[in-house]
Structures are given as C-alpha cells and as structure tokens.
Amino acid sequence: MTEQRNLLTAGLALTLRNWPAFVWTYVFNLGTALLFTLPLRAQLSAITAHSLASQRLTGGFDLSAMVGVIMKISKGPGPATLSSNFTAPVFVVLYFLIVPGTLLCYQSGARPRLAMLFHAGFTYFWRFIRITLVNLVISGLILGGLMALQKLWSAHIDETVVGRKSFVLELIGVVIIALIASALRLYFDLVEVYTVQLGLQTWPEGAAEDPKRQRQIRRTFMPALRAFGTNFIRSYITFVFLGALGIGIVAFTARIAMHSLAKPHVWPLFLLAQIGLFLMLFTRFWQRGAETILALDNPLPLPLVIVPEPVATEVIVVIPVSAAHDAVPDASEEGGYNPEALEAPPTEAKPHDPIDPASGDSEVII
Numbered sequence: 001m002t003e004q005r006n007l008l009t010a011g012l013a014l015t016l017r018n019w020p021a022f023v024w025t026y027v028f029n030l031g032t033a034l035l036f037t038l039p040l041r042a043q044l045s046a047i048t049a050h051s052l053a054s055q056r057l058t059g060g061f062d063l064s065a066m067v068g069v070i071m072k073i074s075k076g077p078g079p080a081t082l083s084s085n086f087t088a089p090v091f092v093v094l095y096f097l098i099v100p101g102t103l104l105c106y107q108s109g110a111r112p113r114l115a116m117l118f119h120a121g122f123t124y125f126w127r128f129i130r131i132t133l134v135n136l137v138i139s140g141l142i143l144g145g146l147m148a149l150q151k152l153w154s155a156h157i158d159e160t161v162v163g164r165k166s167f168v169l170e171l172i173g174v175v176i177i178a179l180i181a182s183a184l185r186l187y188f189d190l191v192e193v194y195t196v197q198l199g200l201q202t203w204p205e206g207a208a209e210d211p212k213r214q215r216q217i218r219r220t221f222m223p224a225l226r227a228f229g230t231n232f233i234r235s236y237i238t239f240v241f242l243g244a245l246g247i248g249i250v251a252f253t254a255r256i257a258m259h260s261l262a263k264p265h266v267w268p269l270f271l272l273a274q275i276g277l278f279l280m281l282f283t284r285f286w287q288r289g290a291e292t293i294l295a296l297d298n299p300l301p302l303p304l305v306i307v308p309e310p311v312a313t314e315v316i317v318v319i320p321v322s323a324a325h326d327a328v329p330d331a332s333e334e335g336g337y338n339p340e341a342l343e344a345p346p347t348e349a350k351p352h353d354p355i356d357p358a359s360g361d362s363e364v365i366i
Helices: 005-016 019-049 054-058 062-072 079-108 116-125 125-160 163-202 212-215 216-230 231-260 267-297 321-328 340-343
Strands: none
Touching: 005 019, 005 054, 005 216, 005 267, 019 116, 054 079, 054 116, 079 116, 079 163, 079 267, 125 163, 125 267, 163 216, 163 231, 163 267, 216 231, 231 267, 267 321
16 A cells, blocks of 8 residues: 555645646536526516616616516526526536546646546446436435434424524534535545546556446445545545535625625626636636545455466476487596497307416416
C-alpha cells in the first residue's frame, strides 16, 4: 500500500491541474440551460407583455404576481413544459460523457481536452449506466425504508411534542437520512473511480481468459467497499465538508440575489447566480479529486499470471560417433589412449626371451 495522502489538499491540487474538465462541464450546463429556457422566456414575455399585472413585474418585484405566472405556466402542455421534459435527459447524457473522461484524466495524467473527455465518455458510457442502475436500486431500497420510518417518526412527534422541540426532533431524522445518503453517494463514486482504474489497468498476457473482465463493474464493488471502510472517517468528513461548502456557497449567493430582485438591471443578479453555481460545480469536482486520490492510494490488485510448474523429464543425450572419437584424448598425451588401438584386432602373444642374469633385470618369467 502506498503512502496515504491528505484527501483535501491533494484532491484540490488534482482538480486545479485538470481545470479544463469542470470548465467544459460548466459551459455545457450553461449552454443547455440557456437553450431550454428560450421557450420559457418567450412564454413569460407573452404573459407579462399582455397582462394587466405586468406593471407589478416591470416596475418592481411582486411575489404574488410571480407565483401566479409560475402557476399558469405549469397548467397544461406548452413550450416551457415540453422543454423541461427534455432538459433532464440531456443533462444525464452530458454527465455520463464528461465524468468518465474527467476521472480518466485524473488517474492517467492525460490532458483534459474535449476530444479526450468525449472519447472516454463513449468508452465507459454503458458501464456508468449499469453503475447508476445498481445505485438506484440499492439507494432506493435503503432510503425508501428510512423515509417510511421518518414519516412514522414525524407522526409520533406531531402527536406527542409541540413547539421548537418538535421541529428539532424532525430535523434530526432528516439530517440522519441525508448523512446516510451521502455515504451511499460516496461509495458509488468510488465504484465509478475504480471502474475507470480497472479499464486503465494493463493486464498481462494469460492473466484473464476473457478480455471482457476489464469491463465487469462487479469487480470494483469489493475494492471500493474496502477503501471506503478502511478510510471511512477521513473520506466521509472530506466528502460532507465539500458538499456542505458547495451548498453554502449557493445559499449565500441566492440570498444576495433575492435582495437584488427589485433592482433595474438584471445582469448583476445573473452574474452572481452563475458564480455561485460555478463554485458549487467546482466543489463537486473537488470531491471527485479527493475520491481519486483515495483510489490511487488504495489501488486495485494487479491480476495474477498462473505459470505452470515444470515437469521433470528424463533427458537422453545422443552423441554422434564422430563426436565420441573427437572426445577421446590423443595417444601422444601422457596416459592417453589411441583410438586406432581401440579398433585394432587383438594380436597373438609372443613368448618372452629368457633374460640374462648378468643384465641385472629382476623380472621373473613364469
């Protein structure tokens, strides 16, 4: 296991290093929002331009007139209603195209160009669809049960407690559900990070019989759960802190915007709202960076290559006759053998001549 880095600071550095990713995401979100609000603008203009109550909207902000306009828009089909029905699918498709590319750039160090983001998005598109479906099923079962318990808890509080204490007790139940929902979101974010890491993993030859194993999202559930469990406190605190920071920024800018509605110019209000949304989007990508650091510090195990053990066999070496002759030492060497003598036929033994005793030879012939 590698050294455990600080999720907050390391995630911030990773997010700033890949800043084009969330800038492109903001541009696409803003573009689609403006595109799908054009029918709403046309319908609002038609209502305010030909209405007796238009003076209360153009001369100053009137909350009752605005509520009446919104209620009228929601009645029956119209351009605004039809455009709102197409907005959610477009945002979902953009999410599944940009987020995988962002996670890939976070982990591989590639430059977050638009072509790279969309290429990775198309590569991991169906994997993220499957992860989302699993997330919806599991989160729906858990949070649905908790919401049912919350309704029972609220009914019990309404019957027994009144005043501020009743509000605090109901708020505690809502906060608990929100914290559990944040834990589920963090876990499935880690599943998405490990899914991209599995796709980037280099598999040695023979490690897997089926190459589709790199696209199996079920192989990332246990590593994500292991990383989530062993680093629960620091990862969960980082995730909740960044989420609360983004919500706080949006609430702060929205509060200022509400106090600026009666001003004659609208563009400062629009600019302030967009700054809040941009910073909230940045905190979300900061969360992704912190989750990527956690996954890089706790990487997926490398696939094992099974090498068969060698079988002991008897080796028979066949030496040619010429090689055997070359291996025999020459007769000229001391103690050597003459190969011709090995092949020569045996000769008849000759009788020894008697030895002269005067010669001093001690050999005795029997």
